[in-house]
Amino acid sequence: MTRILLIILLCLGGDELRANPDLETIRNRFVAELMAPTLDESSVRKILSEQQADGTWPDINYQDVSRTGFEHGTHLSRMVELSRAYKKEGNTYYDSKVVKTAIYKALDYWLANDFICDNWWWNQIGTPDRMVQTFLIFDDELSATQKEKARPIITRANINAWGARPGGDRIKIAGIQGRYALFLRDSEMLDEAVGVIIEEIKTSEGRGLQVDMSFHHRHDRVNNTLSYGKGYADAFADWAVKLKGTKYRIPEKRLALLIDYYLDGICQMMPYGKYPDPGAKNRSVSRKGTLGSYDTDTPEKLSSVTDYRSDELENIIAVRKGATSPARAANRFFWHSEYFSHQRPDFFTSARMYSRRNHSMEEPYNSEGLKNHHLGEGSNFISRTGTEYQDIFPVLDWHKIPGTTVIQNDRLPDPDEIQKKGLSDFVGGVSNGTYGAAAFDFISPYDPLQAKKAWFMFDREFVCLGAGITARGSAPVVTTLNQCHLRGDVVVHNAEGTLSLPRGTHDLKRVEWVLHDSIAYFLQAPATVQVSNETATGSWWGISHQSTTSREALQMPVFKLWVDHGSRPGNESYAYTVLPAVDEKTAADYQRDPQVEILSNTPDLQAVRHQGLQLIQAVFYKSGTLSLGDKLQVRMDGPGMIMLQLAGGKINEISVADPSRKFRTMRFDISAPVITDHPKVRTDRNTSKGKTTFTIELPQDGYAGQSVTFGVQ
Template identity: 45%
Template structure:
């Protein structure tokens, strides 16, 4: 009997333990997550700033300098009020602050919060109502909420709860994940574990690729239900090429909304790591892929934002500041996936190391190409029938962005060549673009527009690439066939068919417009000289040098240089209430070619050599390295004689002689890159910018017998011709390059 009682007792103990362990684990895990969130909120405080806030708050809970009557999209400085409350709360809870547990600080918080809940300030910009302010207030609650009067907590809840996954702004993509995160923080504060569990799943499931909606000749996004009422993905989120679309316009948002999207997921991945709420390895790996292959490859050395990938945010001060290592460090800590690559990004961002990798990446769903070598970075931004050129100038930002999608080709060696240059910029001279030089810019309402050409794309094998842009500007009736051919130490830019019927205004192709950092040196009739500041035209120019970048011409060329101080203001390009109106003056370097008024079939050829010097340029014979094989509106082609690479753009079916022994014919439009070793072909890469071919057919005057799963070959001995039939990607892969190794 005694043994039976002992067995029963032991069984009861085990049952109690089995029941209690999960309860204990849930309690422990949610406490861990909450503490991590609070720890992250407790950032360092500036006691001097806190002293000013306490001294200047009024009895009605307002602060001077804030217009409490301006609720406009350009204004709503109430956000400063909300941030002030959080700053005070941090000081109150920071032990090493002299305001730790200070009664005057707590009183200031209560005064300011009482003012807010009494007025419930609503902005004309939905973002503040459903993201910005709820996030500030829930952060305030997590830091000091337990010490605030209950009536203030209750009155703050309806404002915080405007951030919920049923809210209008919680559309799939960048905003849904942020709003879910704010609601999850509120559930931690309210200790609503069931709802918290649901929200964590929502955040985790937001990490996924979405189908590109511009692939059906660009009309897909026009049929998508848009606006706040849409809960369809509608192409918003991570694309299959690792760019990011925030809206259904196809505009590249990787370094804006896409960055915030990744940051929100990483934030929660760290909060829930090693708890029952931890995200799956699959989702972490998908996010790391997007971070490394999307965000980092859209950034100069993975560190500085590519100016060409920025939209209206370019008009904000410090928009091009270098990224910190924080995101990479967090991912490195919570996953073992691609750790070597994450470590390199950490070293680049934190320890100022140069990258070791080179890449040529085409984000085909966003018509954006990036190219990196250890000592330089460049990019090309385009648009087509499948995408818009630029986002709308929401909130009166980016008011002069009309031409920034027209083949923008920024060049970076240091990474900061364009830092805060934008107030003084000539927005008719975007690097790489061909633009009508009208005396007056079009109105902001004409910035965002859908492309009208299909042939926009690039071929790449991951290391080298060629870019093609059949460019037509609807506003300025300007047309041009523009291309870029990129190699290890230089790249060549071609333009053909440049035509415009715009009266009175000349057309210019801008090679660069950047900060003036050094003396401008040029070679004219093989004589090297430094030039004085000002604006001047130079004839018979061989090359130009400024700030580690050389611009070479295949034949003596007439060029225009402006190297002088330029003035402007942030207010000129950004009408936000707190946009600085003070005059800004910076030294600026501009270099361009003038095609004249109403040009007909004009053209250009120039070579960019980054990371060089005057001494190197004086020793360079670039024509020995690069050969322009063709530059017409129908066929643009270049041969790199040292690398044995030929890059050819067929705007329509055609034939070209590449070497004395090799002729290439394409039966369709497309882009081809061949790597040769003497008479032997080592590799062929092809791409279809039109995104319409099932197969691409090539003919080569070389013997090729090898066959593969995605291509076939036929050797005609009598004609000495090999015919290749190459299967082209379709669906979300359309526009992607195919590479065949021999």
Template identity: 45%
Template sequence: MAKNTVTSHIQISFKLFIVLFFIGNSLAAAQTDIERIKQRIVTKLMDSYPGDMQIESIIDTFREDGTWPGIDYADVSREGFLHRIHANNMLSLGQAYKTENSKFYKNEQVKDIIERALKNWVDNDYICDNWWYNQIGIPNILVALLLVIGDDLPPALVEKAQPMINRANIDAQGARPGGDRIKIAGIEAKNMLFLNNNKQFDLVIKVIESEIKNVEWIGMKYGYGFRHDPGGFENRTAGGRGIQYDNSFHHRQDGVNNTLSYGLSYASAFVEWAVYTADTAYSFSDEKLAGLIDYFLDGICKTAVFGKYPDAGAKNRSMSREGSLHAYNSDMAKGLLRTSSYRKDELQEIVDIRDKGIKPTTSHATFYRHSEHFSFQRPDFFTSVRMYSTRNHNMESPYNSEGLLNHYRGDGTNHVSRTGDEYFDIWPVYDYQKIPGATIVQKPEMQDPEQIKKRGSTEFVGAVTDGKYAAVAFDFESQHDTLCARKSWFFFDEEYVALGAGISYENKVAVATTLNQCLLRDDVTISKNSTPSVIEKNDKAYENIDWVYQDGIGYVFTKPTNVHIKNNEATGSWWKINKQADSPKEEVKLDVFKLWLDHGVRPADASYEYIVVPATSLEKLKQNSSKSRITIVSNTPEVQAVRNSELNIFQAVFYKANTIDISENLQLCADSPGIVMIKTKGDLVKSISVSDPNRELGKMHISISGKVNKQGENFSAIWNKKEKVSRISIDLPQGVDAGKSVTIAL
């Protein structure tokens, strides 16, 4: 009996040993993972060391009271708060102190300056009027400083810095779902690593991972047009922020497209932590990584020019900052490649586009229905259209006095790029009433900046696309003037068509539609009576023009048209559009190309038609191939339609139920407003794509005078022999997919 008891105790002790062994190993492994993650963060921080020359300047200008000159420490306004320079100086000094090949490595003077500068900060606890600095900007710099050199600083000083860093926590007011929450969580996670608080670190990492998700579009809450609640956006207390189901990004509850601003930093924050935690117990799930990769490739990269340059049409107030259209680096794509094999070939192409300058192989026509934004790409050019409706606002507010003249930049903006840098830093000299693609009242003065952001008043805004070709429609009512127009665009392989109809304005002020305004990179050539000529630098009107050519892009008119061209110097300043304390006030001079149509004073039912031919040459323009294959079938306030005879594609925008000829032998009838694209082979209909810009229909009903008799999962086509017409009914997407196109093969 005693022997059995001893044996039992031995077995229990052995089992306990095994349990404790595995617990100990797990804790050791977790601790090893924590140390690995922390080291990866520090290594990345050290990679940004600015160099000894800059450190010398920081040391030389440091003052006895723990401050630096050039910073107004009393100015904590949104436009000011140059205290960020003070914080960054401390971090740079910390990097110098820890960089072995720096002459300032372990330099006691450097350490002393850091301590005195940090003491100045914690003693004063500088608080900015802009919450972002208090909960994101400054905590991010301070926690980086502690990770780099905190162990070498006096513990009491480090402890005094903690309340400032702790303003970045997942329960903070600024930690809203979407772009800010993930950044704040990242700062808190770094602080927990510094404090060796593994329990809180575990929690925060899960929060970061959980932020990668699609959210319900803000416009879905109250239904189409917000008719069910007059409060609209303002009454929505939560939700709507983050990755939309169409892979655009909303930072706030205004429906404004923020894919290339907050949406970019959101993705960057996630990728940063995906790389830090890779191959550890904290690594993110394949599902979350796949979701972020989809957003990166189908949202960010397809909104950007060739996946490399920011599209000016997708930028908001940040466009008023110097260098805002600088090319993206490949860090994010490389980080995703290190953490996942999902869609790796596409990610590698983005790396090669950004690093090696290769041409993209991807051609796409993408409509972001939750943001009313469209992008179109071919290997040689990129273009986009920005719109707004009752479901979203036109533009971000001019927060912090940035983007002060952005009133019209959502009004059917249509930028076009061959190289990606056509609009780089043009903004100080820009004419903000001559926006590419937009129809604008030419007032003597712009409205107050506080009047920039407006919700649209029309519902018929959208696009039809099969992923390769597209037609875009904008029932436009200006929210700043009593101007209205029906605007549409039709996109093909080598050109796209822009139509405008019903342009009307009652007041005694001129109205203009601008084809482009970009940097002048080339001689401007015009063709009149089929005779090309290079024009001198000037700012003047030209009559009966066939086409205009500048920097590899042709602007072709379907009939001789009067145009106005500016191809000379323009002046302005960054201060005019951005009142941040460090915005340059010096005059900027740049040569600008500007091409527009003057609709005159008080236009009534005016119209325009033009074809944009990107990536072309003078020789090709002279051949007139784009004009010969494009037919403007209709350009009225009721129907706008175009046929491409080479591609056998017909596209029509029906603002109301109507009938139109596709060809001599084919007729199309739409029973409701909508957009239709039909591909034919002779008189045979091969496929039909439809969409409902109003987002109110369950089905779209159309009729075609050709014989179609087929049933599908989401459509029925029945031939009526007596009436010699095929009646086609197509199911339309609902819920978060409302406004999405449907393509049926016949």
């Protein structure tokens, strides 16, 4: 009976088309996109020559359906490629009976076996997606029997499926259902799928898009903006283009939200909006090529359907194509994901943190990312080109992630210990959109180790402070300034002069600054540092146990720079300034005239003043007073972060934030008679004492942790 109903439905396709011409328009757009890429005839030739009589290929393990295996996706991809060859005019295999027979054999073999993977993703997304691609291309060349047998396989992707949870996978599953509806010419099914897609473009307090423009795929609140969150944006942009000009078109408000997310979320976690920041990645760092440049497909699609923020989208497109140089200057703290980014035209840096509100890192699902234990513990990656860390992860020293303070144990904990919830509430950032600072009251979930870590961001440089570093155990504790590809000489300056280091590992005394690959690292005071500029070894298999992962031994020249705090440190500290985009002469000049002054670096207060910018940034871990000279003081009544912008020696803008997210108001005094008209700020001026008391209503609920910025006079 089911077969008869299916045949009747297909026969009614002409009536459906007449009733809903938009459906065929949308369908034709999807097919055109599938057919657009150039066909590699040599690849098709190889696929045909190696296919066996039963429709299989000898290089695929059809028995392994485990989470780390399931090479069956290659079988499905070859079906798609053969379908393109058969339908694409102007190539050798167009309308070829040999190709048609090969497609039938491959499809019938799959339909007869209906392979189920231990990883649900293949069953509800991967397999249906590739199957629908083949069906849309091959279309009326399929038999009624093939269509009937494929239905239960394809319809595992449906909006009521287990995997169609709010967030990144729901929109993908709805998209597969929508494309299957196009194949069937089923308006009712298409209506349902498009409705789900449109509804998914919203902010959420759970899975999905957050109000700070970051993305959470799961309830662990791990930052997934550049993985599932990118797929979410890509899928929506794809449907926005396909539905343009039809009755199904995406509402403008939904498009605007998606573009805000793309520009203020995704692109803010990427050097120049082009390369993904390793600090915003998870287990995908164990996949070769994961840090390659993003293409222009999604921003081009978004700019084609609306004029909203089109200039910014066009700039991203131009930067990715190499048609223009980056010019963006932005600073952003994502309070839901506890990730902090800072972009300038010639460098990008970030800080990744976590608290009791969040987990540190994605679990090593499917045996990927097996050494990511410390990647979320204050990692501070620095990019000039965006390629400094590409594919370095097989040889990485995972105890020395850039920016982290870690006990150098002999081995990492087991992979099932990677995801940890934070042990501190005081984790956050203050930002006015251009400048900002981040603070991390770090308590290690693995070792008896704690430290107060902070980052202060400016135009040319940024400052990294650590205080209260305390640990137990015999293994030394180190803070890593950087670990990246070794490119060129490593130049070190100390009291004796400047020298280029030979290859090797070096223990250097009274170092004032180190320069490598156009990035200079200035120590607050002459200090002992360790430098390694030699070849490191490893393999992709060391960090990922997928069945297709290479076990080949790799060697790469690597630069490492770190400070050793020794074993059992008690209240140790570090302080250094990073100055990107410089040469040896510029570094020497900067040393003679540094623009930043470290005002305090204690477990209670970390603060920095930038002389040229007249900018002061401070982290109060408890109530206290910061003296700024010229009788100017700031006294905080409790913990919090503050940033003061001065002009002509007078304060003209203040930004504050509550990293703990515990308070409804923040109260502090400034020894200056100033006022503001900000509706969330109350000022009480005491002219006799020459001070002003500020009481700020802090953002609450989903906005707790967001900065408040206001002008004063």
